[in-house]
Amino acid sequence: MSNSLLADAGQRLEQALKYTSLSEDAIASLKYPKASLAVSIPVRMDDGSLSVFQGYRVRYDDSRGPGKGGVRYHPSVTLDEVQSLAFWMTFKCAALNLPFGGAKGGITVNPKALSRLELERLSRGYIDAIADFIGADVDILAPDVYTNSMIMGWMMDQYSIIQRRSSPGVVTGKPIAMGGSLGRESATAMGAFFAIETIVPKFDRRPQDTTVAVQGFGNAGATIAELLFHAGYNVVAVSDSQGAIYAQSGLDIPKIRQFKNNARSIKDIYCDDTVCSITNHDVLSNEELLTLDVDILIPAALENQITEANASQIKARLIFEVANGPITSTADQTLEQNGIYVFPDILINAGGVTVSYFEWVQNRNGMYWTLDEVNQRLRRKMVEETERIWAIAQSRFIPMRTAAYVHALERLGEALDAKGTRRYYNGH
Numbered sequence: 001m002s003n004s005l006l007a008d009a010g011q012r013l014e015q016a017l018k019y020t021s022l023s024e025d026a027i028a029s030l031k032y033p034k035a036s037l038a039v040s041i042p043v044r045m046d047d048g049s050l051s052v053f054q055g056y057r058v059r060y061d062d063s064r065g066p067g068k069g070g071v072r073y074h075p076s077v078t079l080d081e082v083q084s085l086a087f088w089m090t091f092k093c094a095a096l097n098l099p100f101g102g103a104k105g106g107i108t109v110n111p112k113a114l115s116r117l118e119l120e121r122l123s124r125g126y127i128d129a130i131a132d133f134i135g136a137d138v139d140i141l142a143p144d145v146y147t148n149s150m151i152m153g154w155m156m157d158q159y160s161i162i163q164r165r166s167s168p169g170v171v172t173g174k175p176i177a178m179g180g181s182l183g184r185e186s187a188t189a190m191g192a193f194f195a196i197e198t199i200v201p202k203f204d205r206r207p208q209d210t211t212v213a214v215q216g217f218g219n220a221g222a223t224i225a226e227l228l229f230h231a232g233y234n235v236v237a238v239s240d241s242q243g244a245i246y247a248q249s250g251l252d253i254p255k256i257r258q259f260k261n262n263a264r265s266i267k268d269i270y271c272d273d274t275v276c277s278i279t280n281h282d283v284l285s286n287e288e289l290l291t292l293d294v295d296i297l298i299p300a301a302l303e304n305q306i307t308e309a310n311a312s313q314i315k316a317r318l319i320f321e322v323a324n325g326p327i328t329s330t331a332d333q334t335l336e337q338n339g340i341y342v343f344p345d346i347l348i349n350a351g352g353v354t355v356s357y358f359e360w361v362q363n364r365n366g367m368y369w370t371l372d373e374v375n376q377r378l379r380r381k382m383v384e385e386t387e388r389i390w391a392i393a394q395s396r397f398i399p400m401r402t403a404a405y406v407h408a409l410e411r412l413g414e415a416l417d418a419k420g421t422r423r424y425y426n427g428h
């Protein structure tokens, strides 16, 4: 592992390997992505010009099943980032005992600058470029940052056109009308909520006495903020890419969501009777939100938000990583020294991929579940695996992140070893 984000992610693997007895072969297999594809996607723009975008799809490991992971559209997407995200998917799927390996995709683009038709041509062009690399039994796509069910619908449709058969199982997070699952839209946050509800009582905390700050107000961030708000937590700060707002007495999250739905930034919220009931809130930067004196901090935006530079200023007691990779490995050490508990991404945000798995199962069976069934199954899975990881952390005196990796590694090691060594010999 030579480059930075992936190298940093690899530190977590090294740390966890000290607590496992994985075979040398299994360890060696997990150190590098299995396959990385980089593609150019030419897109005819609305003004007639041609723009060429860079896209990626990485399958990190598929020893437990087909690759699984979302597709990100963001200006800062790089191969290194996509490889790291695929690495986390591998451990996430194993930690939750889903029959999948880890994969991820991305396009380097600012989707906010594209028209809807340009976005559709880009999404279909991406599938044209990676069609041979994916499949319902090979590598399955899903939403991530700045992608959504509409884009997943275009992707599934384009793949079906290429294959000349309906192929719903190649993409999850689709519109319900195209075989999507009820509950997938809220699944990442719902899974995090079930984990938080499992963990918070262990710290003798009650929702009404617990303050929360959430960074990121998209699919994951806005939904977890609203779930916690309705459960009685005091959500005092939220943010989007433009900035944050804070009110010590608490924020009215459903009203902020209503405001944000009109494509405006949280920091521009103003108060009148029709738009919000927030009074006396302060506007903060995203950096300031992270260092607020709150009980729970929930990063739900991008990677590398808590680093060596600001870790010592974090005052939250518990951090739940809804985003992938928001804390660097060196920052982890500082937080631990300061007695701050970190609940890791590969557990906390696993609700999304868990309901993606449910969607894939429903597509294969052609039978569809009610929202209640989906959420009950999700709750069972999240509570079960959270308790298992908690027990590992407690019994071995290790942080929850290391415990989650140890838990995932035991399952990955079994699958890698069960395949034997034959596959390591060339030509036989």
Ligand SMILES: NC(=O)C1=CN([C@@H]2O[C@H](COP(=O)(O)OP(=O)(O)OC[C@H]3O[C@@H](n4cnc5c(N)ncnc54)[C@H](OP(=O)(O)O)[C@@H]3O)[C@@H](O)[C@H]2O)C=CC1
Pocket (backbone or CB within 6 Å): 070, 143, 144, 145, 146, 147, 188, 215, 216, 217, 218, 219, 220, 221, 239, 240, 241, 242, 265, 286, 300, 301, 302, 303, 322, 323, 324, 349, 350, 352, 353
């Ligand atoms: N969607 C899913 O199913 C899953 C998502 N995740 C992870 O959750 C995180 C959020 O994803 P998701 O909610 O889906 O993405 P969305 O695109 O729905 O939302 C992203 C949010 O993050 C905000 N944001 C972007 N850049 C910054 C920044 N620099 N500082 C603060 N906020 C910022 C955006 O602001 P603005 O509104 O201004 O654009 C937006 O509110 C990611 O790490 C993703 O990988 C994990 C598991 C599953």
Ligand SMILES: O=C(O)CCC(=O)C(=O)O
Pocket (backbone or CB within 6 Å): 068, 069, 070, 071, 092, 140, 141, 142, 143, 144, 172, 173, 324, 349, 350, 352, 353, 354, 356
């Ligand atoms: O739903 C999925 O398949 C993956 C979601 C995702 O990209 C993630 O968990 O980071």
